[in-house]
Amino acid sequence: MNYSIIRYxxxxxxxxxxxxxxxxxxxxxxYQESAGYSFLIVALICFVLGTLIIRKKPKNQVYFAREGFVTVALSWIVMSFFGALPFVINGDIPNVINALFEVISGFTTTGASILTDVEALNRCSLFWRSFTHWIGGMGVFVFLLAILPMAGGYNMHLMRAESPGPSVGKLVPRVKDTAxxxxLIYIVMTVIExxxxxxxxxxxxxxxxxAFGTAGTGGFGVKNSSMADYSAQIQWIVTIFMILFGVNFNAYYILLGRHKGNVFKMEELRWYFGIIAVSIGIITFNISGMFENIFTSLRHSAFQVASIITTTGFATTDFDQWPQLSKTLLVILMFIGACAGSTGGGIKVSRIVILFKTVKQEMGYFVHPRSVKVIKMDDKALDKDTVRSVSAFLVTYVIIFGVSMTILAFDNLDMTSNFTAIAxxxxxxxxxxxxxxPTGNFSMFSPLAKCVLMFDMLAGRLELYPVLLLFTPSVWKRK
Structure with missing residues (x-):
C-alpha cells in the first residue's frame, strides 16, 4: 500500500x-445569517490541514487499484465528517450522528433526512445540503482529476472506484480530458435547468x-412538502431533468460528436426509457381515481417514476397512499436505478440487462448443452470478467442488504419501514x-441503525467494493 499517495x-x-x-x-x-461563520471556520480548518498535507509531495506517485479504491472510500468519509461540522457548530443539527447522517446522505446523493422541519434551517445550511448533492453527483474525484496535475496513467483507478456502473471507460485518450x-456537460445541464x-x-x-438536487439525483428539498407546493410547470421541468441526469453521460458526448446515430444503439438507454414509459403508463391508470383528471395523474406518475428510478427522491405527493400495484412498481424501480455512468444510484439498468441475459444463457444450456452462446451489449460481446463482476456484485449486494435488515430489526420497527429504509x-x-x-424521515432510528444506513449509503454510492476494502486487512499491507 502506497500510504504517501493516499495522504497526498x-x-x-x-x-x-x-x-x-x-x-x-x-x-x-x-441573507445576513450569522450561521455562516460555522462554514468559514470549517473551511479554514480544511484549508490549513489540506495545504499542510500537500506541501510534501510523495516520492512514489504510482498507485494501483487498491490504492485507488481505498483513497476514494477514505476521501468520502473524511469529506463527510468535515462537511457535517458546520451543522453541529451553528446548531442547525447539534447531534453529531444526525449531522453526519444528513451530510453523508447529501454527498452520496441519497436525500434521506433526519430533519422533521427542513424550513427551520438557515439558508446557508439548506444551500450546503443541496450543494453536497451536486458535488457528490458527478463525484469529487472526477472534479479533482479535471483540475489537478495528478500522476497521469494511474488516474483511471480513481475514476473507476468512484464512477457508477459495471465498467468505466475513457471518452478520450487522457483521463484528465475525460473528466x-x-x-462541462454536468455544469451546462445544471445551468440550463x-x-x-x-x-x-x-x-x-x-x-x-x-437544480443541485436534480443534477446530483439527490432530492434534498428546501420545503417540508418537497416539490408539492410548486407549479405543474416547474414539476414537469424537474421531471424531465431527473430523467436526463439518469442517462449515461457518454450518450451526451456522442450526441455532441459526429456519430449521433450511435446513441440509438445504446441498449441500456433503450431499456431505461422503456422501463420509464411502461411504469408511467401503468401507474397513471392505477392512480387515476385519486386525482381530478388523467393529466394530473400523469404528472404525478411521471414525476415519481422519474424521481425513483433516477434515485433522486423528490416528491410531489404522498405516494405511500397510492394503491399496492403502484407502490410495488416504485419499490422495484428503487432497485433497478438509473444508467451506468449517470449521477443516479441503484443496481443500474445495464447490470439488470446483463443479469437477465445471463439467466437466459443458462436456460439455453439446458436445452442445448453443447451450444456456445455469447452475451452481448450494444452488439458487442461482453468479456467473462464483466459478466462475472456483475454476478459477484449482486451476491455482495444481497448479503449486505440481508445483514443490514437483521441489524435494523433490533429497533423493532415494522418490516416495510426497515426494508424500504435500506432500499x-x-x-x-x-x-x-x-x-x-415521503412525509416521514429517518429520525426514529437508533444511533446504531443510523450508522448501518450511513454505511449503506456510502457502499451504494461507491459500488460496494471501495468501502468493503477498508475492512480487508491484506489491503493495508505495505509493498
Missing part, C-alpha cells in the same frame, strides 16, 4: 472542500438548490414507505 490525495480533497464551503458563506452574507468533458426554473417562476434560491439508502434514493415515506 486526501490533502487535495480537504483543500477542495474548503473552497466549496465558501459558497454557503456567500449565501449567509446575502473535463464530463464536468436553473434558467428554466427561473423562467417558470421559481424563486432564485429554490432554483439553485432544486432507499443502499440505492441512494431517499424516501421509502411507511415511517420513512
Amino acid at each position: 490525495i486526501l490533502g487535495w480533497v480537504l483543500t477542495l472542500e474548503s473552497i466549496f464551503m465558501l459558497l454557503p458563506c456567500v449565501v449567509a452574507v446575502i 473535463k468533458i464530463l464536468y 436553473i434558467i428554466l426554473l427561473l423562467a417558470a417562476g421559481m424563486p432564485v434560491f429554490d432554483s439553485f438548490t432544486t 432507499a439508502t443502499f440505492n441512494n434514493i431517499g424516501p421509502g414507505l411507511e415511517l420513512v415515506g
